[in-house]
Amino acid sequence: MTVSDPNRAAFVTNEYRYATPTPAYAVKARNPSSRDITIETQIDAASAAAIASKYLAENSLPRAFEFEIADILTPDDFVGGPPSFILEGLGALSDGRTLKIVSASVNETAGTTLVQVRG
Known part of the structure; x- marks a missing residue:
């Protein structure tokens, strides 16, 4: 991802914006040769949980x-x-x-x- 604004680049690449699944049923457990995919986002875990709860309530x-x-x-x-x-x-x-x-x-x-x- 190319970002021309260094402040934005620093914001988007903050450490808390990455998560790696580790449960036994994860893709790596079933397919050890699969590649890791990192999805960059501008949302933190608390906001993501709030949005997920909202969507779940709307679609329950x-x-x-x-x-x-x-x-x-x-x-x-x-x-x-x-x-x-x-x-x-x-x-x-x-x-x-x-x-x-x-x-x-x-x-x-x-x-x-x-x-x-x-x-």
Whole structure:
């Protein structure tokens, strides 16, 4: 990785940003000739654990729906992140949770967008 700013390079390569798995079921235990891979990151262990907990909570009981919108979604609709929806009128299926778009297929001829949401 080439970094032109020496301060950023020092920050990114801090020692705490590296972890090597050592449990018995690790890849090295099963494949002794496998190579070590180091992934450089800008996140510390506590932040990674917090993000992992958040993602686990969001996906512990995932639900996915597909529906059609009578409009065309454009790239501008995705500025700042994917659009999210709270579905209503689905009875027990709709518990008020926010669902994020995972797929959108635009039909310009019909002026509609087929959306898949998950959450």
